[in-house]
Amino acid sequence: MIIVFIILFVILYYLSLSRASSRQGYYNFDSIFLFIFLFIRIIHAIISEESNIHKQLPGIIRKAVIEDVTPMKDLINSYAKKEIMLPRSVGELYENIRNFYVYEENGEVVGCCALQVVWEDLAEILSFAVKPECTGMGIGSMLLDASIEEGKNIGVKRAFTLTYVPEFFERQGFSKVEKASLPHKVWVGCIKCPKFPDCNEIALLRYL
Numbered sequence: 001m002i003i004v005f006i007i008l009f010v011i012l013y014y015l016s017l018s019r020a021s022s023r024q025g026y027y028n029f030d031s032i033f034l035f036i037f038l039f040i041r042i043i044h045a046i047i048s049e050e051s052n053i054h055k056q057l058p059g060i061i062r063k064a065v066i067e068d069v070t071p072m073k074d075l076i077n078s079y080a081k082k083e084i085m086l087p088r089s090v091g092e093l094y095e096n097i098r099n100f101y102v103y104e105e106n107g108e109v110v111g112c113c114a115l116q117v118v119w120e121d122l123a124e125i126l127s128f129a130v131k132p133e134c135t136g137m138g139i140g141s142m143l144l145d146a147s148i149e150e151g152k153n154i155g156v157k158r159a160f161t162l163t164y165v166p167e168f169f170e171r172q173g174f175s176k177v178e179k180a181s182l183p184h185k186v187w188v189g190c191i192k193c194p195k196f197p198d199c200n201e202i203a204l205l206r207y208l
């Protein structure tokens, strides 16, 4: 599609140049408008092609179901072993299964993300992971979008996360905040963490 627009753009450019020279240097306004139109179409096509990258992924984002628990546990705990994430037990995952979205491709769980309501208007993004071989393809962004959208629908006004990858969340509209600015309720989870109180996780918050 983009190529068609570019070819049309070039043809019009040469046509209008030849017209302009035959009219002793006067440009035809119709051609100028067509230029602008085609230029805008090219930019639009480039932008929508880029944003379509996510839509071209073969898998689907869906709510997690009971049978996803084992692959979710394996995925999360593979990162937990590297101390990038907190481990989750099978029991915790069953209890919180309704908080999760997964990305499934060819029948396999490739990524997961949970949104857990913690306070009146506040929810936490947690247990967020994509298989190492599938990162950088937009799956994480899609999972986060789905979780945030669900949060909005149930009235969540702010989402926070505690993470070692603040750059990813900053790209997704989150901003760094002081951990101390989060409600005390949040610390209940932290107290269970083996790293507590010497944890270097960074708190980020996004208004939905």
Ligand SMILES: CC(=O)SCCNC(=O)CCNC(=O)[C@H](O)C(C)(C)COP(=O)(O)OP(=O)(O)OC[C@H]1O[C@@H](n2cnc3c(N)ncnc32)[C@H](O)[C@@H]1OP(=O)(O)O
Pocket: 079, 084, 085, 125, 126, 127, 128, 129, 130, 131, 134, 135, 136, 137, 138, 139, 140, 141, 142, 161, 162, 163, 164, 165, 167, 168, 171
């Ligand atoms: C709340 C928590 O659970 S925190 C724990 C977060 N999870 C982890 O750290 C586990 C290891 N990492 C992962 O599983 C994944 O890299 C995730 C979940 C962080 C991101 O998933 P991905 O599918 O890779 O994200 P996606 O492809 O949508 O990336 C979106 C953008 O963020 C960037 N990005 C992805 N991961 C990172 C990162 N670790 N640091 C900085 N930028 C990143 C990508 O380059 C991409 O940039 P672009 O839009 O310019 O191309």
